[in-house]
Amino acid sequence: MSAPRLGLATKVSYGLGSVAQGVGAVALSTTIINYYLVSVVGLRPALVGGIILVSLIVDAVLDPAIGRFSDTFRSRWGRRHPFMYASAIPIALATCLLWRNPAGLTGGAFAAYVAIVLVVLRVSGSVFQIPNDALAPELAPDYHERTGLLSFRWFFGIFGLLVVTVVLNAVYLRKDAAHPLGQNDPAAYANFGVLAAVICFVSIVASAMATQRFIPFLKAPAVRRQTMAETAREIFAILTNRSLLAVMASGLLSGVAMGVNNSLTGFMNFYFWGLTPQVVAWITASAVLATIAGVVAAPFLARALDKKRTMITVFLISIFAGVVPVTLRLLGLMPPNGSPLIPLILAADLFVWGALGLVGAVIISSMIADVVEDSAVTTGVRSEGLLFAANGLIPKITGGVGAVIGNLMLEVVHFPAGALRGVEAVDPAIMRNLALISLPTAAILNLLSVAALAFYRIDKRSHEANLEALRLAAAAGPPSVAPLGGAAIGGEPGSFLPPL
Secondary structure, three states, X not given: OOOOOOOHHHHHHHHHHHHHHHHHHHHOOHHHHHHHHHHHHOOOHHHHHHHHHHHHHHHHHHHHHHHHHHHHOOOOOOOOHHHHHXXXXXXXXXXXXXXXXXXXXXXXXHHHHHHHHHHHHHHHHHHHHHHHHHHHHHHOOOOOHHHHHHHHHHHHHHHHHHHHHHHHHHHHXXXXXXXXXXXXXXXXXXXXXXXXXXXXXXXXXXXXXXXXHHHHHOOOOOOOOOOHHXXXXXXXXXXXXXXXXXXXXXXXXXXXXXHHHHHHHHHHHHHHOOOOHHHHHHHHHHHHHHHHHHHHHHHHXXXXXXXXXXXXXXXXXXXXXHHHHHHHHHOOOOOOOOOOHHHHHHHHHHXXXXXXXXXXXXXXXXXXXXXXXXXXXXXXXXXXXXXHHHHHHHXXXXXXXXXXXXXXXXXXXXXXXXXXXXXXXXXXXXXXXXXXXXXXXXXXXXXXXXXXXXXOOOOHHHHHHHHHHHHHHHHHOOOOOOOOOOOOOOOOHHHHOOOO
């Protein structure tokens, strides 16, 4: 019996799972939660940065264990689906609790509550995301087909993120007579948390159910006996793959830059550009077109220029596009706040930056998927979960570091915590100083991130050679000696089969 065809319906159903990740990205966004905890709740920026960093570190430390456990897990529902189903309820509950204070806590007690809920939410999200990411190489072994599959994943993830962001700003945080400063209404965030929880639960369960029919055709892990030393050597060999290290180094630098940017975006929107939540929603809605453009362009550009060259090109252009508006404002070349041109310029810039950034994100995900076979040729084992967890490990930690840096920047420029009185409560000089220190910091880190990817070495030819090597190894049967020089790996011949 052959595996079901990887048609449009399957690609869409697989991509639906990333709606939860997109919605979760809004709920967990440093942009949103940082603004909420500093300006709405009134916690000190440095304390908030510490909370975010701790939650990210705990999540990052556990990610490799989740990936490894997923790779070696055996059940009648396969390696990945039990984790995805198990994550749905914890994610929904933690998302709902994050934006409310059921015990009326204050000060340090409330900070501890937020830290605990953040850890639960992030770890539960990893329990879903890592196994779900790991399905991609198995569902699409072809060099270019997996780029197309991951395009759907990124489309639904970004689409979910954009739609929920629009709803948050246009509906829940709306500015009206009853809420003259809607973005500072605690009840609005609590109501938003309920909506986000429901969407996450439904999308996770729907995606898992839709891809469940592929379970009989997915790779089952070999039954192996290993000492801790042998396991450690195997993990070390997997994680020291040259191409993986290049991507991880890139993620380290870009993660810090993204953390800085995300922690300050809400403050820049409301206090640097003088935007209202409704205008932010409108600008965000315009990014839907960028999502479509990026998802459609990614597979074509990857085929035309190959993945590595395409990714480096589009990321460089997107970095330049991302700094243009703030740079022009600092040079005195932008219209004044309140001008109808400001939203139009920001929307146009967001379209260019978003489309190019999404192309790069899709392709770099496909590049990580290509590491699966490259690593398997060397180590003799498939470790999709561990590889995707490792790729996400560094950005999570450095994203937290970036959040701390961004919040320290707020402290340096003396941004007032609990600024509930509106835009006029923040001195324009404070926001100008914030832009002067944050803009070059993020830009330099992003440029170094792109430079690191020059050391990535997998292309179409080497990927096809890896698939052929794995096919021949599977035909020859299990080896008697482990590729790492340790105990025999053993297991059924299927342990070396390429993904279905």
